Amino acid sequence: MNIKTTITAGLAAVLLAACATTPEPEPVKEEPVEVVEAPVEVVPPSEPEALPPTIPTQPYTGPVPGSAEDFAYQAGGDSRVYFGYDRYELSAEARDALRKQAEWLKLYAEVTAVIEGNADERGTREYNLALGARRAESVKDFLVSQGVASSRLTTVSYGKERPIDGRSNEEGWSRNRNGHTNLISGTIG
Amino acid sequence: MSAIRLILISLIAAVFMVSPLNAAAQIEIDITKGNLEPVPIAVPNFISSDVRAQEIGKNIAEVVRNDLERSGLFDALDPASFIETQTNIDYEPTFADWRVIKADALVSGRIVMESSNRIRVEYRLWDIFRGEQLSGLRFATTTDNWRRIAHKVADSIYEKLTGETGYFDSRIVFVDETGPKTNRRKRLAIMDQDGANPQYLLTGSDIVVTPRYSPDTQKITYMSYESVIPQIYLLDIETGRRELLGNFPGMTFAPRFSPDGRNMVLSLVKKGNSDIYSMDMVSRSTTRLTSSPAIDVSASYSPNGRQIVFNSDRGGSPQLYVMNANGSNSKRISFGDGRYTAPVWSPRGDKIAFVKSQKGRYSIGVMNPDGSGERLLTESYLDESPTWSPNGRVIMFNRETRGARGTSEVWSVDLTGQNLRKVPTPGKASDPAWSPILP
Numbered sequence: 001m002n003i004k005t006t007i008t009a010g011l012a013a014v015l016l017a018a019c020a021t022t023p024e025p026e027p028v029k030e031e032p033v034e035v036v037e038a039p040v041e042v043v044p045p046s047e048p049e050a051l052p053p054t055i056p057t058q059p060y061t062g063p064v065p066g067s068a069e070d071f072a073y074q075a076g077g078d079s080r081v082y083f084g085y086d087r088y089e090l091s092a093e094a095r096d097a098l099r100k101q102a103e104w105l106k107l108y109a110e111v112t113a114v115i116e117g118n119a120d121e122r123g124t125r126e127y128n129l130a131l132g133a134r135r136a137e138s139v140k141d142f143l144v145s146q147g148v149a150s151s152r153l154t155t156v157s158y159g160k161e162r163p164i165d166g167r168s169n170e171e172g173w174s175r176n177r178n179g180h181t182n183l184i185s186g187t188i189g
Numbered sequence: 190m191s192a193i194r195l196i197l198i199s200l201i202a203a204v205f206m207v208s209p210l211n212a213a214a215q216i217e218i219d220i221t222k223g224n225l226e227p228v229p230i231a232v233p234n235f236i237s238s239d240v241r242a243q244e245i246g247k248n249i250a251e252v253v254r255n256d257l258e259r260s261g262l263f264d265a266l267d268p269a270s271f272i273e274t275q276t277n278i279d280y281e282p283t284f285a286d287w288r289v290i291k292a293d294a295l296v297s298g299r300i301v302m303e304s305s306n307r308i309r310v311e312y313r314l315w316d317i318f319r320g321e322q323l324s325g326l327r328f329a330t331t332t333d334n335w336r337r338i339a340h341k342v343a344d345s346i347y348e349k350l351t352g353e354t355g356y357f358d359s360r361i362v363f364v365d366e367t368g369p370k371t372n373r374r375k376r377l378a379i380m381d382q383d384g385a386n387p388q389y390l391l392t393g394s395d396i397v398v399t400p401r402y403s404p405d406t407q408k409i410t411y412m413s414y415e416s417v418i419p420q421i422y423l424l425d426i427e428t429g430r431r432e433l434l435g436n437f438p439g440m441t442f443a444p445r446f447s448p449d450g451r452n453m454v455l456s457l458v459k460k461g462n463s464d465i466y467s468m469d470m471v472s473r474s475t476t477r478l479t480s481s482p483a484i485d486v487s488a489s490y491s492p493n494g495r496q497i498v499f500n501s502d503r504g505g506s507p508q509l510y511v512m513n514a515n516g517s518n519s520k521r522i523s524f525g526d527g528r529y530t531a532p533v534w535s536p537r538g539d540k541i542a543f544v545k546s547q548k549g550r551y552s553i554g555v556m557n558p559d560g561s562g563e564r565l566l567t568e569s570y571l572d573e574s575p576t577w578s579p580n581g582r583v584i585m586f587n588r589e590t591r592g593a594r595g596t597s598e599v600w601s602v603d604l605t606g607q608n609l610r611k612v613p614t615p616g617k618a619s620d621p622a623w624s625p626i627l628p
Contacts, residue, residue, distance in 0.1 A: 086506075088461075114417070121589070122551075124530040124544050124573045125398055125620065126443040127500060127507055129412075130456065130463040130484040133440060137461025155461070156418065157440055161396050166370040166593030168570070 066108050066188030071181075075100040080164075080178040081139060085120070087177075088134035090142055094179075098139065101181055102146030110186035115139045117157040118164075118180065120173035125159060132157030139179035227264040228293050228350070230257060233271055235298030235310070236278065242300040242308060245335045249310065252339035253296065253346070255383060256357040259601075260347065260583075261608030266292055278313055287317045294323075296346060306331055310338045314346055324349045336385060337627070344626075356578040357382060360624040361585065362400040362409050365389065366597055366617035375619075377411060379426065382578075382623070384613030391429060392422070399443060399574075402624040404450040410434065412442045421455055435473055447490045447514075448536075454478070454488035454497060465499055467514070478516030489534045489541075490514065491558070498522070498532040498541050498558070509543055511558060522560030531573060534558070536625075537581030540604065544573045553586050555604060566606040576623045585612060587619040 063069035072079040079101070081094035090098065105111060117136030119128035136155035144150045165172040232254045235246030254265035273286040278297040287295050298312035313325040326345055328338045337358060344355025365378040365387075374395045380387040393415040400411040409424045416433075421444040424431045435441065439458040446453050451470055456463045465479045465488045479485040483503035490497055498511050504521060507528045512519035523529040527547035534541055540555045545565060551572045552565040571589040578585070585601045597619045599612040612621070 121571065122549070123528075123546070124487070124500075126456070126486045127484065127530045129440070129442050130458070130486045133458040133463060134461045134484070141461075154417065157458070158396075158414075159398075161373070161375075161398065161414075163371055166595070168591035168593075168595060172593075 064189035066111075068183045068187050069189075071101070071104050071108075071111075071183055071187070074104045075181075079182070080180045082174060083135055083177040083179070085173070085177065086123075086131065088131065088138050090138055095142065098142045099146060102143050102148050105143065105148045105152070106146075108186065108188070111183050112152045112185045113154075114182045114184050115143075115153055115155045116162070116180040116182055117155065118162055118176055118178050119158075119160045120176040121160050121163060121168065122173065123160065125161075129157050129159035132159045135177075135179045139181065143181075227262055229264045229266055229291055230294040230296065230346075231266045231268075231271060231287060231290070231292040232257070232296045233268055233275070233298075235300050235312070236275065237300040237302070239300070239302045241332075242302050245308060245332065246298065246300045249300070249335055249339040249342065250296075250298065252336060252383070252385075253343045256340060256343035257346065259383065259608075259610060261603055261610075262347075262351065266290060278311065281320075281322075282315055284315075284317055284320045287315075292317050294346075294350065296342075298342070303329065306333075308332050308335065308338075310335070310342065312342055314349055336381070340381070340383075353582060354580045354626070356580045356583065356623075356626065358627050359579050360402075360406070360627065361576075361599070361612070361621050362390075362402055362624070363599060363614065363621040364398060364400065364619045365615065366619060370593055370595060377409065377424070378615070378618075379409075380614070387615045390424060390426070392424065392431065399620050399622075401445050401622045403446050404448055404625055406624045406627055410444040410446065410453065412444065435468060435475065443486050443488065445489055448492050448494050452494075454490065456486045456488070465497070465516075476516075478512070479519070487531050489532055491534050492536050492538045496534075496558070498534050500530050500532060509541070509556075509560075522556070522558070523563075524560060525563055531575065533575050533577060535577050535581040536579055540581065542575040542577060542584050544575065553584060553602065555584075564606065566602050566604075567600070567609065572600075574620045574622075576621050578623055579626045583608075585621045585623060587621060589619070 063073050076097050081097050115136045117132030119131050136157055140153045140155050163176045165175040232250050234250040237243045237246050257263035258265040270290050273283045275282055275297050278299045282295055295315040295317055296312055301309040303309050309329050311327045314323045316323050328341060330338050340358035343357045347355040359382045360379050361382055362379045364375045367374045375397050377390040377392055377397055377400050378387055392413055394413040396414040398412050400409050402409060407426055410421055412419060412421050419440050421434045421441045422431050423434050437457055441455050441457050443456040444453055453468045455466055457466050462482055463484050463486050465485045466475045466477050468475045481503045483501050485499060485501045487500040488497050495514055496511055497514055498509060500507055501510050507530050508521055509523040509529045509532045510519050510521050527545050529543050529545050531544040532541050541558055542555050545552045545554050550568050553567045553572050553575050554563060554565040556563040569588055570591050572586055574587040575584050582604055583601055585599060588600050589595055589597045597617045599614050599618045599621045601612050602609045
């Protein structure tokens with residue numbers, strides 16, 4: 001619409017200009033034409049080359065912004081951070097992930113979350129419940145230090161009751177020692 | 190005193206006295222199992238003139254044999270080897286017939302139908318070697334209550350021959366588990382100590398853990414994920430009524446009754462830190478007993494109610510501590526290599542059972558309340574949740590196996606580390622807790 005209007009206006013201006021000014025023709029000066037024989041150089045055309053492919057106009061395939069999937073995606077692919085055996089302090093890697101979690105949580109201020117502390121199967125049930133409580137609190141404290149309102153975060157310990165990996169080896173245990181930021185309300189989609 | 194009783198008492202004495210008295214003594218794992226010679230005992234089917242009662246008599250004898258056999262102190266002889274068939278238990282048995290099959294003791298019993306739904310159960314216990322009666326007792330009950338009478342008969346035999354109180358007429362509350370490891374459903378169940386009569390209890394959650402009996406055996410306290418913040422509850426077994434215990438801002442867990450039932454100890458989480466509190470069961474008021482920035486969990490009263498043993502990592506790793514019931518004067522009692530958790534005070538008062546982990550393996554162990562005399566009774570990938578029989582002779586616990594298909598079972602072991610046995614449960618089971626002797 002815009003382009004069409006501009007072109008129409010432009011054409012009108014040119015036509016108007018042509019009508020308004022009709023300059024006097026100048027007298028033509030005749031000059032002798034000198035003909036020079038010269039070899040004609042023939043340059044062959046280059047072989048045709050394919051054009052690079054056009055840039056497709058892709059639809060957005062990532063998670064719905066503001067969804068729980070988006071949260072995990074933006075936090076580095078996981079809504080959990082992991083702990084060492086019988087440890088509850090955050091590793092540098094966990095802090096990085098939690099900074100991204102905090103950024104996201106600040107962006108979506110309606111979202112509330114339960115921070116779930118989990119332990120691996122080694123150890124007795126009650127000790128692991130206490131350990132899970134410490135892990136959940138570590139995660140919450142860090143998110144709050146990054147500017148997430150503490151009223152949006154509650155904590156719960158599952159001890160060793162909710163393993164995500166059934167294997168009884170280092171890989172399985174290390175996955176089960178985690179703090180999970182479980183979004184419970186305010187997400188989109 | 191009978192010859193049999195002398196033998197059993199000396200066996201028990203020998204077993205109890207082997208624990209070293211020196212606190213700094215070496216820790217030993219008792220791997221010698223079944224080296225005590227069990228006393229051969231003959232328990233023929235209880236006789237009756239009534240056909241229906243004969244069936245009950247057969248069942249009662251079977252339960253008595255099973256109880257005695259499972260204690261590890263008796264060898265219940267095969268009824269097929271018996272020579273004499275008594276027709277009247279008021280006459281002396283033919284001792285020679287029982288000596289031939291090498292029975293040291295004989296239990297001869299009789300059922301009398303008192304009415305269509307009431308029975309009288311009578312039995313006499315004989316010392317075959319000396320040729321004399323050791324006891325003769327009579328119980329009356331309803332016909333469908335025969336199983337409890339069988340346990341009471343077994344308890345009285347056990348008591349007469351060992352001098353210790355029995356533990357057969359008691360129950361176990363435990364957690365029944367279904368589903369794969371990464372999606373376990375857990376519900377409460379109770380059963381007789383021998384695994385009979387399993388019944389499920391209704392709770393409002395798919396995850397319930399650590400049930401424990403009240404001293405009057407009528408109630409059970411446990412931890413449940415029924416609400417957002419997991420809390421401890423009280424369940425009345427008869428009425429099924431359940432009640433939230435207190436309303437705390439943080440998670441409460443690890444509940445256990447005081448021996449008189451007036452108080453409870455529990456752990457409460459505040460800002461991620463677990464501390465131990467006591468709760469008055471009448472007023473529901475709570476008193477804080479620990480205030481360290483460390484994990485303080487798994488509190489258990491001494492039988493006189495004056496002290497509490499608990500688990501803390503205040504020293505850097507989980508260890509056992511004993512304090513007064515008001516929280517004062519706490520001191521560490523575990524000093525061996527490894528991590529100590531889940532202490533439970535014996536109802537006799539003389540031992541504390543615990544879980545010890547060392548080099549990735551878990552053991553059930555016992556030590557004296559001052560920390561001396563540590564002995565490890567079991568070892569596996571994961572042994573936990575020890576609970577004492579009412580007489581403090583046997584420990585039941587929960588054994589888990591490795592891997593995604595790992596299972597959870599209930600096992601029992603003697604205080605001595607002998608007589609390790611699997612306890613029958615309907616399915617996967619964990620967190621057994623033994624009741625006191627039933628009223």
